[in-house]
Amino acid sequence: MTTIDLTGARRAVPGPPRSETLSLLARMARDRLTVMTSVSQQYGDAVRLRLGPKSMYFFNHPDHAKYVLADNPGNFVKGIGLVHARRALGDGLLTSEGELWKAQRKTIQPVFQAKRIAAKADVIAQEAAGLVAKLRAHRGGEPIDISEEMTGLTLGVLGRALLDADLGAFESIGHSFEAVQNQAMFEMMSLSTVPHWVPLPIQRRFHRARADLDRIVARLADERRANPTPDGDDILSRLVEATRNEPDPAVAHQRMRDEMVTLLLAGHETTASTLSWTFHLADAHPEVWERMHAEAVEVLGDRQPTFSDIPRLRYITQVIQEVMRLYPPVWILPRVTREEDEIGGYHVPAGADVLICPYTLHRHPGFWEEPDRFDPDRFSPGRSSGRSRYAYIPFGAGPRVCVGSGLGMMEATIVAASVVRELRLSTVPGYEVRGEPMLTLRVRGGLPMTVRSAA
Secondary structure (H helix, E strand, O other): OOOOOOOOOOEOOOOOOHHHHHHHHHHHHHOHHHHHHHHHHHHOOEEEEEEOOEEEEEEOOHHHHHHHHHHOHHHEEEOOOHHHHHHHHOOOOOOOOHHHHHHHHHHHHHHHOHHHHHOOHHHHHHHHHHHHHHHHOOEOOOOEEHHHHHHHHHHHHHHHHHHOOOHHHOOOHHHHHHHHHHHHHHHHHOOOOOOOOOOOHHHHHHHHHHHHHHHHHHHHHHHHHHOOOOOOOOHHHHHHHHOOOOOOHHHHHHHHHHHHHHHHHHOOHHHHHHHHHHHHHHHHOHHHHHHHHHHHHHHHOOOOOOHHHHHHOHHHHHHHHHHHHHOOOOOOEEEEEOOOEEEOOEEEOOOOEEEEOHHHHOOOOOOOOOOOOOOHHHHOHHHHOOOOHHHOOEOEOHHHOOOOHHHHHHHHHHHHHHHHHHEEEEEOOOOOOOEEEOOOEEEOOOOEEEEEEOO
């Protein structure tokens, strides 16, 4: 197993020469995943990427991830990509720092307590049943975009389970967030050199999307203020209450808006991407689909899944874990150093962009046998023991670990089990399925699949 020297003299971080800046930027714009993989293979676990006036320090070892995310998180604030996303997300839980972040986390955290999340299993099962019914109607017909269906499903779960609201009336949410992510990546890859007022099509789409999200959030907040829920314990009600006594109405409105837009994105996009990849990879490995189907039939029979079924759906859980290893929904964790630091013996200056990349970390040959192979059994109890805790971080790590990880895993497991029990989804022959690394790692261009009965 690969080891690194965490002591001793500081070392300069190796990487491509500055003369390759333009070609590196062009390659990053075309295929960020391939670039991150190739430079880690060529230069090792610490790489300096010179991109114009910027240098990004890419670290790809579990000990590096542990140090940045868990041991010394106070010196590493949110960085490139997320900074650009702030134009749309504002200072929500995903992008905020310091005392504001602590206050936001305190407001939202109680909703994600294990007991409360367990109580949402019935809601998820009902939404999954609705999805299965819709897919069943497409048996033998034209392909259906599974990525789009997963977006609709996860928005439905988000609305009912966390907001006590119906998001079905807002069909534009998914498209608006796509425009937001496109703009964030455009600004990142152009190094923010294009002024916001330049009327490029991508920027016009972004402005329309941001206005649409503002409208949706304002309507949800107004409706909740006018019609409070009986217990007031959903996230929307808690945010209304948390901002009620804010002396400045503009500040109260902005806090509500930023938190809600962030929740709408983070609360559906990651699980939707994971489920899309799950159905694609299981289809590409028929033996995996058959094992998932057999387990779902054995555990569930013909009844609706419940929370108590989750521990018994062991193989399906392993499949989802393996999917998130190969295609982690949050594929990169960008940070910026407050003060100069030392990571794995390498000097990193103050104000430097630091990248921890779960996509490459999860494929590190020093910690994963045949890392590019899809093998759900690698998460079986016997094979998981002894693995570095920070070699697998699909939900991040440290104080800023994803607050919704428990809900996301339960949702993915219940939905996957509900679908594979009754149906067989197949990717359209000849369709190229590729990853699109935006704020999340989604399937590029959608995922057309045909539907037939499982039996």
